[in-house]
Amino acid sequence: MTNxxxxxxxxxxxxxxxPTFIGVTLLAFALIHLIPGDPxxxxxxERGMDPARRERLLHEFGLDKSLPQQxxxxxxEVLKGDLGTSLTTHEPVLGEFLTLFPATIELAFFAMLLxxxxxxxxxxxxxxxRNTVADYAVMGVSLTGYSMPIFWxxxxxxxxxxVQLGWTPVSGRIAVEYDVPAxxxxxxxxxxxxxxxxxxxxxxxxxxxxxxxLGTIPxxxxxxxxxxxxxxxxxxxxxxxxxxxxLPQWRIVLVHALRNALVPVITVIGLQVGLLLSGAxxxxxxxxxxxVGNWLVHGVQSRDxxxxxGGILLVATIVISxxxxxxxxxxxxxxxxxxx
Amino acid sequence: MADVAALAISDGTAAPGPLREFWKAYxxxxxxxxxxxxxxxxxxxxxxxxVISPHPPNEQYREFTLVPPAWDTxxxxxxxxxxxxxxxxxxxxxxxxxxxxxxIGLISVAISLCAGTALGMVAGYVRGLTETVIMRLMDVMLxxxxxxxxxxxxxxxxxxxxxxxxxxxxxxxxxxxxxARAAVIAEARxxxxxxxxxxxxxxxxxxxxxxxxxxxAPLIVQATLGFSSAILDAAALGFLGLGAQxxxxxxxxxxxxxxxxxxxxxWVVTFPGLAILITVLAFNLMGDGLRDAxxxxxxx
Numbered sequence: 001m002t003n004x005x006x007x008x009x010x011x012x013x014x015x016x017x018x019p020t021f022i023g024v025t026l027l028a029f030a031l032i033h034l035i036p037g038d039p040x041x042x043x044x045x046e047r048g049m050d051p052a053r054r055e056r057l058l059h060e061f062g063l064d065k066s067l068p069q070q071x072x073x074x075x076x077e078v079l080k081g082d083l084g085t086s087l088t089t090h091e092p093v094l095g096e097f098l099t100l101f102p103a104t105i106e107l108a109f110f111a112m113l114l115x116x117x118x119x120x121x122x123x124x125x126x127x128x129x130r131n132t133v134a135d136y137a138v139m140g141v142s143l144t145g146y147s148m149p150i151f152w153x154x155x156x157x158x159x160x161x162x163v164q165l166g167w168t169p170v171s172g173r174i175a176v177e178y179d180v181p182a183x184x185x186x187x188x189x190x191x192x193x194x195x196x197x198x199x200x201x202x203x204x205x206x207x208x209x210x211x212x213x214l215g216t217i218p219x220x221x222x223x224x225x226x227x228x229x230x231x232x233x234x235x236x237x238x239x240x241x242x243x244x245x246x247l248p249q250w251r252i253v254l255v256h257a258l259r260n261a262l263v264p265v266i267t268v269i270g271l272q273v274g275l276l277l278s279g280a281x282x283x284x285x286x287x288x289x290x291x292v293g294n295w296l297v298h299g300v301q302s303r304d305x306x307x308x309x310g311g312i313l314l315v316a317t318i319v320i321s322x323x324x325x326x327x328x329x330x331x332x333x334x335x336x337x338x339x340x
Numbered sequence: 341m342a343d344v345a346a347l348a349i350s351d352g353t354a355a356p357g358p359l360r361e362f363w364k365a366y367x368x369x370x371x372x373x374x375x376x377x378x379x380x381x382x383x384x385x386x387x388x389x390x391v392i393s394p395h396p397p398n399e400q401y402r403e404f405t406l407v408p409p410a411w412d413t414x415x416x417x418x419x420x421x422x423x424x425x426x427x428x429x430x431x432x433x434x435x436x437x438x439x440x441x442x443x444i445g446l447i448s449v450a451i452s453l454c455a456g457t458a459l460g461m462v463a464g465y466v467r468g469l470t471e472t473v474i475m476r477l478m479d480v481m482l483x484x485x486x487x488x489x490x491x492x493x494x495x496x497x498x499x500x501x502x503x504x505x506x507x508x509x510x511x512x513x514x515x516x517x518x519x520a521r522a523a524v525i526a527e528a529r530x531x532x533x534x535x536x537x538x539x540x541x542x543x544x545x546x547x548x549x550x551x552x553x554x555x556x557a558p559l560i561v562q563a564t565l566g567f568s569s570a571i572l573d574a575a576a577l578g579f580l581g582l583g584a585q586x587x588x589x590x591x592x593x594x595x596x597x598x599x600x601x602x603x604x605x606x607w608v609v610t611f612p613g614l615a616i617l618i619t620v621l622a623f624n625l626m627g628d629g630l631r632d633a634x635x636x637x638x639x640x
Contacts, residue, residue, distance in 0.1 A: 024480050147568065274483075296491070319483050
């Protein structure tokens, strides 16, 4: 494969997301216009507003122009990085999102780490010990995890580990007595950089329960996917060849089977981003985790429409981008996809 | 064969042969049978909720607030699973919650399945610009995390049980559209469709009478799994205060209302969650079983 065709593949795939992205801006734009009553009316509240002031405000928000004109202006603002200002805090929406996003990434990263570290070996064991107690246990637990209402699961974890045993804190990112300058926004990195080990331990202990809660569903998905991918691979001819060559069992499993089984599994891990962000909304709400999920729920509850609109646009952009990256990586590891 | 079996369970009038064959395949999996048994039980609970519940779901026994379950110290057999912070019987509320959850699942899946199948069939049959517009729109909806999309819809329509159902129907839509489109594209090339067209069948008849019955299997499986995500999402919306509103005995909103009592009275939190878990698990078990029985391609 030459570099030219690789580039062509990347460009072809990347161009596919442009219509999706345009669709997302349309959806975010439509959101404001689908809400019953116009934004000015919502601002005025119960008492109403005199017509002259209403006209002025409509003009100020650009709401007196035609819809296509308003949409064009909206996209122009978005491309300049202006997503409006929050109605409650009067801060720029993009700035608020960027401040809170590292907290969500930190949580999501550890949730995925946990899900992979547990789910992958569990799936491998289930496949190797097919139809044994170990297999049934892994499959039973993962189906339960997959069906778990995670807001309730999070509460059970708090009830047991925080309330009964007192091992972990109930909520937040770090105990209040620690004041660590937010340089990267990632609490673990910032506390390490400050050299404050007590603060680091506090941050880590705050991270454990939310990561378990958020990681449970991806863990179940990864375990199920690993098992079926392994079962698929174990039947291949090259597995028989490897056994016939007299290779040791661990080498057959880890090198020959796992490497091939990993391709679909990695794709699944990558495609969990949407699921993970759905879960983050609930997990962050329960643990008062100061991330974008919590922020979005507050935005909806306080009818802060610029926050909802901007948040939806940003989250969708992230999901689309991550899916694209997964797609591209998949093409890189699997040449058959590139020529599709 | 799988397609005929799919038909058989959808109208129940087909010859016993395929039905029996489907049942043979389905009953091979113990998990699928457990799921089916649980669902039958839940449906009975929902239908006879008024008869079974020992108390009316919203009756407040003011002198019996936060009574623990019967087996705990201080519990009484009058309130088997205890009472909530305002003295309502937990068991009765949970039973009535079954009715709500199954209804939410049924209505949102029905709306989504009908609309999604119609859109997908049109996209796959008409092709061209119509298909592009429909499928790109579905891509946009899939780009949003499901709960976020549901929250956005509720932000537009306003919180409430009915609006939560619409929101969930919209969230589930892309899956049915994609499945129906793929099935139509695969079926439309086959000869029985061509022969029906030559016999003079119009596009609507071809789509819904000729092709649709032969692509039911994946749609039925997806509808069953859709039930579980509908129930989960509805409970999540209720929990966030965006779905069913108090005093509706919906499991998610029951959980939300009991949060501050979690340390003193864990039963107000454990039971509603357990009810959600069991229901979702039952539909997932049945969905997996149906997939194995209806879709020979996925069978190992």
